[in-house]
Amino acid sequence: MGYGSRIKYYGEESSVGFKIVDIFVISIILFLVSQSYLDDFTTIYQLILSLFAVVYFVVSDIAGVYRPYKYLSFKQNFLAILMTWSICVAFSLIIGFFLKVSEDYSRLVIGIWFGLTPLCLVGWRWLVHGMFRIIFPGDKHRSKAIIIGATGSGLQLAQELKQHRSSQEVLVGFYDDRSLDRIGLHRLSCPLRGKIDDALMLAKSRSVQKVYIALPMEAAKRIKQILNAFADSNAHVYVVPDFFTFDLMQSRLKNIGKVVTLSVYDTPFYGFTSLIKRIEDIILASMIIMLISPVLLFVAIGVKLSSPGPIIFKQERYGLDGKPIKVWKFRSMRVMDNGSVVKQATKNDPRVTRFGAFIRRTSLDELPQFINVITGQMSIVGPRPHAVAHNEEYRGLIDKYMLRHHVKPGITGWAQINGYRGETDTLDKMEKRVEFDLSYIQTWSLWLDLKIIFLTVFKGFVGKTAY
Secondary structure, three states: OOOOOOOOOOOHHHHHHHHHHHHHHHHHHHHHHHHHHHOOOOHHHHHHHHHHHHHHHHHHHHHOOOOHHHHHOHHHHHHHHHHHHHHHHHHHHHHHHHHOOHHHOOHHHHHHHHHHHHHHHHHHHHHHHHHHHHHOOOOOOOEEEEEEOOOHHHHHHHHHHHHOHHHOEEEEEEEOOOOHHHHOHHHOOOOEEEOHHHHHHHHHOOOOOEEEEOOOHHHHHHHHHHHHHHOOOOOEEEEOOOHHHHOOEOOOEEEEOOEEEEOOEOOOOOHHHHHHHHHHHHHHHHHHHHHHHHHHHHHHHHHHHHOOOOOEEEEEEEOHHHOEEEEEEEOOEOOOOOOOOOOOOOOOOOOEOHHHHHHHHOOHHHOOHHHHHHOOOOEEEOOOOOEHHHHHHHOOOOOOHHHHHHOOOEEEOHHHHOOOOOOOOOHHHHHHHHHHHHHHHHOOOHHHHHHHHHHHHHHOOOOOOOO
């Protein structure tokens, strides 16, 4: 078998069926409600349905509603559908408000459709889920699975199989040619049943249906031997790539022609997610600038009166992908460090003016960075930009430091609301800040951004280490 064989994504065939049923449910509910209350299904409702369906499937794709692990897990699917539908409803209300078209349709009809549809989308899945359990009670319908290799990736797979019963697989145990002394019995969450030859006999006798090979990547020759041996059985064989040793960040599969590649360090912002992030920044930054314009004027006057020099200080920082940008700040010092050596502000720093100390302590000095957000150089939420000199210093001291530049720098971030704001006078403080920054990139979602913005209002503007 050569490269002519396309690698499919598991469950992609089933996801098409889920999408067809969902579009039918969304459409039929609006049709029935409109017919019941208006005795008609006019053009305006057909247009609303068309627009809503497009938005729903775009947002649901981002939320992962149709990813196999989501629709196999009822709880995950339930939360993903509610999140998706809520975003769509909010989007439609905003569009209706700005276009002033609410008088063209019945608010009662739309309201009932908004409220009833997510219940039905979850409901038909619940019915199918319940019927499946009635037809196949207990573990009779679940495939028996074994794992070859008590490795790190094998142990993680075992944990996932135990936690997610919706995977329709029951784990029998591990099979490994190594002894218990070498493996370490305390590591195993499932018993070691025997050696690899024992696993092969089980597969040949059709006692197990799924075989997962979780050997390290350097054992390529041994993996090939095992695959050849299990070809003489009817078991479904899977290779578990040992990629988790790389500490993946926003990993995703990518096809280059017929070759499948896996990204190890990547950004969460591609395609529509990038657009969502940009829209979020533009809308929120514009609203915030309008709200704080009196504060901006007050601070500008205070800076001008506090000491001679410009009101705005533009410092070079690393932006997205490490490209240099000019970050705007209200000047808070009598001098402006922007060279190859930049000293962080410390407690009672003589360079800081009295008014500058106030705006630094309350983060008012950073308000001009909303202009950087509007121009696209920064984001409202993201890793805080460090001075170029500090970047060059810490990239050689902290592992994976430069990965924080896979997203735009932010005005506030996950590290800041967790207490790592202001001076980082020790290496461990900077390591913790970077750890939170990378965690944000790994787990990014629109909800996480909104959570960080909300918490910033209460705990992100002031801090003991902000000098």
